[in-house]
Amino acid sequence: MNESLQEDLRGHYEISDEQASQLNREGFLRLPGVLDPATLGTVVSSVHHATAHSPQLARPRRERSAYEMAFVQEMNLWQRYEEIRPLVYSPKLARIAAELLGVDGVRLYHDQALVKEALGGKTPWHCDQYYWPLDTDRTLTAWIPLDDVPLEQGPLAFAKGSHRVDVGRELDISEASEQKIIAHDAWQEFELDEAPFRAGDISVHLGWTFHGARPNNTDSERSVFTIIYVADGTPLAEPVTQGQLDDREKWLPDSRIGEPIDSWLNPLLWHRDGSHVGALERAVPIAKRMGTIVLD
Ligand SMILES: O=C(O)CCC(=O)C(=O)O
Numbered sequence: 001m002n003e004s005l006q007e008d009l010r011g012h013y014e015i016s017d018e019q020a021s022q023l024n025r026e027g028f029l030r031l032p033g034v035l036d037p038a039t040l041g042t043v044v045s046s047v048h049h050a051t052a053h054s055p056q057l058a059r060p061r062r063e064r065s066a067y068e069m070a071f072v073q074e075m076n077l078w079q080r081y082e083e084i085r086p087l088v089y090s091p092k093l094a095r096i097a098a099e100l101l102g103v104d105g106v107r108l109y110h111d112q113a114l115v116k117e118a119l120g121g122k123t124p125w126h127c128d129q130y131y132w133p134l135d136t137d138r139t140l141t142a143w144i145p146l147d148d149v150p151l152e153q154g155p156l157a158f159a160k161g162s163h164r165v166d167v168g169r170e171l172d173i174s175e176a177s178e179q180k181i182i183a184h185d186a187w188q189e190f191e192l193d194e195a196p197f198r199a200g201d202i203s204v205h206l207g208w209t210f211h212g213a214r215p216n217n218t219d220s221e222r223s224v225f226t227i228i229y230v231a232d233g234t235p236l237a238e239p240v241t242q243g244q245l246d247d248r249e250k251w252l253p254d255s256r257i258g259e260p261i262d263s264w265l266n267p268l269l270w271h272r273d274g275s276h277v278g279a280l281e282r283a284v285p286i287a288k289r290m291g292t293i294v295l296d
Helices: 003-010 017-026 037-052 066-070 082-088 091-101 175-183 185-189 242-251
Strands: 028-031 072-075 105-116 123-126 139-145 156-159 192-194 202-206 211-213 222-231 268-271
Touching (some): 003 037, 037 072, 037 105, 082 105, 082 222, 091 139, 091 202, 091 222, 091 268, 123 175
Antiparallel strands (some): 072 105, 156 211
């Protein structure tokens, strides 16, 4: 990666107090022009390689659930692809997350590639934190499209203020769940916010914010990378669903209930005191890991 792209990932993106208040009020925020499209270009081939080899694609479309039709999902690419690491470890993005959340520092929960296939299905309305055994509401997902996303391709859409009302926090991502969520009285009150994205724009949303996306009605893929941040110091909550048990095992190895999560899979990506500096250089080399295990 050349010097100017490295600078793009290290630089400073100014966040105002009003933007932080808006995030807390509405549960999401759109941030224009955060990254240079050339920086996004450095991760495209890894995202395509990971998703093109996804086991999800082995099953015919007619046998897939609404969740499986929504996107091809591959997680923690930073563990597999060297090219992905500078983006995931970007202090610019992590500082945006910490400042918006109003916390001193943030750690990685996990990253993921979300490719909506050509003519792929809608993303049913849902909130993410249902899946996470995290004892905090200070979680933030950065949704980073790798190219322009017009309305016909299914840009991420948000239900304004839905993180402040429980309209179905106990529901997974599915067609049946979406039907229950939209039938809720409170749902009728939410203003839905849907807009296209330009390459370089990102959105951020809180863990309890309801979001979804319309189908991809085009013949080209919608390629997106996301990074999920969690406030430094967040304790592991007792997992209460199978999904949370699975997440604990996959993304929070060796963590203990009630204690701050800090495994090697949850590096500190930015901290006000500068202790994140050098985190990328300290990351376990790809050749030294197998799944969640680090080889000596
Ligand atoms: O990309 C999508 O369609 C869904 C994204 C999503 O649910 C998320 O990033 O939390």
